[in-house]
Each structure stands twice: as C-alpha cells, then as structure tokens.
Amino acid sequence: MDVLSDAIAAMRAGRPHSGRRDKYAPWGMRIEDSEGAGFHVVLRGSAWLIPAVGEPVALGPGDVVFLAHGRGYALASGLDVEPEVVRMNPDGSPPPEPPSPARESTAAPDTVMLCGAYWLDRSRAHPLLSELPEVVHLPARVGTHRSLRAAVELLGAELAEPQPGSDTIVSSLLDTLLLYILRAWWQGQAHTGGHPTGWAAALADPAVAAALQAIHAAPDRPWTVEELGAHGGLSRAAFSRRFTALVGRPPLTYLTWWRMTTAGRLLREDDLPLRLVAQRTGYTSEFAFAKAFKREYGVAPGQYRRKAS
Incomplete structure (x- = not known):
C-alpha cells in the first residue's frame, strides 16, 4: 500500500456512513x-460552514469540505440562523432528517448536500492527517479534481436511487472519496507556487517519498538508513537530514513508529498469532516484539487485543 492509503487504513474504524x-x-x-x-x-444552493476554530466559510455548488479532527462545527443557510444540534448514533451514522413543513410541499429544497462520516481511531493518528487544517476546503473550479468530481457524482447517484449492491458500492465510494479529497488537498499544497511544508513537502520530495514508500511496502524488512537513502539516490547523512526535517522524526524512528502502528491494527482487526504479528512488523522473536509493543502502548500485545475486541 502507498503512504496515504496506509495512513487512512491505520486510523479507520467501522463502516463509513453517508446520506443526502x-x-x-x-x-x-x-x-x-x-x-x-x-x-x-454542496450539490445545489449554498451554505455556511462555521468551524470550531477560524472564520465561517461560504460554500457554493460543487464545493467540498472535509473536517478531519472531530471538533464540533455548524452548517447553516445563514450566519444569523441558530443551528439545531445533530447527535450522531453510536456507530457514527447520522440520525434521519427531521420533518420539515416545507418538505411536505412541492417546493424544491434550497440546498442539497451529500454528507459523510468516517469513524477514526485517534490513538495512533498518522501525522499526515494530524497536520491537516481545521477545514479542508476544495472549491469547485472548472477542470480541477476531476476524479473527485466523478466519485461525488457516482456517490450521489447511488444515494438518490439505491439498487441491488448499493450498500457495498456506497461504502467503497466513501473510501475512494476520502482518498481523493486528501490527494487533492496535498497536491494543491505542493503546487501553490510557494514552498510546501510538512507532509506535503515530504510526499513531494522524491527521495523522502521513495523511502516512505519502501517502509510502508515492507515494514518487516530490517531497513538501514543507508538502504532507505539509496532508494532516493542520497548518501546516508544527506538523506537522514532531509527525512528528519520533512517527516519530523529520523528514518528509523519513523520505521519503529509505523511498525507499532501496523501491529496495533493487526491486533485489533485480525486473529493472527502474536508470532506472525511480530514477523510482519520486523521482529525476529515474539519476546522482542512484546517488549517493544509494551514500551509503545503501555500494555502487552495480548492485553491490547482483548481490550480492542
């Protein structure tokens, strides 16, 4: 898997939900x-997004917004409207739309939106997602984000007219849409004309991106800094400096962090024996793996698995 897909997979929990x-x-x-x-x-009409931090954002047809951090926010037809609290169900799904007198008439709705939610495990938040702004706003512009627009159109069609297989299709489209949203954001940061920073810069840097891809493709491999630097054509020292500056931690420190993140996901989602979890995350013995895991999580792997089940 690539770095962006891995970051999402490491945090995702449960099924995504959506509705019109x-x-x-x-x-x-x-x-x-x-x-x-x-x-x-926003498919039709307009809306105001009022985030927990920052200024309100005016939304028009085709605009996409993503709120990654779980902080409360409001959506409204105007800044002078008092919003009603929407309490999500325990599984993260939204409640049914409340009845509206206008909905009983023949009048068309003023605003039509597609809304979705992803349940996340924030205990091991990947820095790629952690450094996103409070609001990721992708305004509608002709000729931009074509893949994202195509996914939105497909999702809207499935929600408007459910067919056999729609449950699986919608779930897959939601995962796809999330990746398109994040890809569009990171690509936009790397091509704004300035100098991208943080993970936008890391993914745009050929040497660092190649090393990250290698780590994520084979976290079980006994990587050295020299080997990772060779993937990007850099010397050990030059690569280590560049990687640390852009990623925020040295190469082997990130490797260990990702191994432990992968181990946690395997323990939550799979019933593999601990011996195999250790092997898949680069440890030659179950004892060494258990010691490293407890140092990172504060509990033994078996106890962690029991709590997560």
Missing part, C-alpha cells in the same frame, strides 16, 4: 465533537 440532505431555508445544524471525521459536498 435536502434543506429548506432557514436551516442550521450543529455537529458536536466526536471521534469521527466528516465531509460535505
């Missing part, structure tokens, strides 16, 4: 703090 929302002005809804991340796509 037909809103009649005046309307407003407040999403409270949660462990989830949400997106909204």
